[in-house]
Amino acid sequence: MNAVTPAGPSASPPALPAPIGLLAELTHRCPLRCPYCSNPLELDRRSAELDTATWQRVLAEAAALGVLHVHLSGGEPTARQDIVAITRACAELGLYSNLITSGVAGALDKLDALYDVGLDHVQLSVQAVEAANAERIGGLKNAQPQKFAFAERVTALGLPLTLNAVIHRGNIAEVPALIDLAVRLGAKRLEVAHTQYYGWAYVNRAALMPAKADVDRSIRAVEEARERLKGQLVIDLVVPDYYAKYPKACAGGWGRRLMNVTPTGKVLPCHAAETIPGLEFWHVQDHSLAEIWAGSPAFRAYRGTEWMQEPCRSCDRREKDWGGCRCQALALAGDAAATDPACSLSPLHGKVQALAIAESALETAPDYQYRTIGGAPRAAIPEGAPV
C-alpha cells in the first residue's frame, strides 16, 4: 500500500496509509429530489463545477496516491456532459470506477458509452418497489420504469449491479419486496441502508424516522434473506444510528480511508464535514490530493484518537469505530469532538433514542421538504442544536 508522509509538527504517525476510496461528487444537479439526500442544504451550482481537465488531473493524483476505487457520484453524475471522458480517465489510470446513479433522465443514453470506456460497476438507487410510492419519495414522475430499463441494460451488458435502497418510514414496509426486486433485476448486491440524518435527511428527520418495531422487522427480513439467497445476492445492512448500540466507523474513520471531492473542488474527509464550523478545507485548485491527504487541517482535525474525549478516549472500541461520526456528534451534542450520541456509552444516547421514538410515533408524518438547488428548507430542526 502507498504511504505519504504527514506534514507539520503535530502529525503523529510517521507513515500515513493512503486512502483507498475517492468519492467524486461530480455535480449536485439531479433529476430526483429525495428528502433523505445527504448532500448539503446549500447545493453547488453548475457554473461553479470543476471542468473536465481538472477532474482528470485529480483522478491522476488519486491513482498516484494509492486510491483504488472511485465512486462517481453527485447529485446525478450522468448529468455531466463529460461523464464518459471522466470514466475513461479512471479506466486508463487503473482506478476501479463505480457509477452511483438514479438511472433516470439521460442516464440510459450514456450507459453503453460508459461501458465501452471501461466502467466497472453500477450502483442504482431505488426509492421503493411500488411505483407511486417510489415516485412520491423521489419527487419525479415516471422514474420507476426508467430505473427498471436502466437496470436491465446494466445486466445485459454484463456489468455488476448493486441496488441501493435508503430506508425510512415511507418505505420500510417494502424491505422484503425490495429484496425480491433486487433478485428480479439481477443485482449481485443490495444495500439496505437505513437513513443517515445529514443534510436534507436531517431537516426531514421527523418525516423519515421509522418506528423501532419496523426497524427490527426489517433487520429480521434481511437476516432471513441472507440465508435464503446465499450465493445469489449479497445484502449489506446499514442500521439506523439513533436505535444503534454502537456507532458506525463513519467514512471508515476520519481521514483514514476516504477523500470526498465536492463539485467545486473542495476536499472533505466525509460528505457532511462542511457542517462542522471552524474546519479549514483545502481545494484541488490550490493543492495536490497528496498534500491535502497529509496536510489539510480538516483531515488532521479528527484523525486517529488524540482528539477524543471520554468515554471514547479510554474505550476499547476506539480504533474500531473511531468514536462514530463527527458530524452527528456536532448535530446532536453540539460538539464535533464528543462521543457520537448514537453510542450507548454516550451520556446523550438515551435522549437521542427518546427523540427517535417520539418522532416515529407522530400519527401523521410531516410533509417532505424536497431537495432543491437554491431552495431554502424550513428549518424544522436547527442544525447544530444539541438534543
Ligand code: SF4
Ligand atoms: Fe465507540 Fe466512543 Fe462509543 Fe467507545 S465510547 S463504542 S469508541 S463511540
Ligand code: FES
Ligand atoms: Fe461526517 Fe460522519 S458524516 S464524520
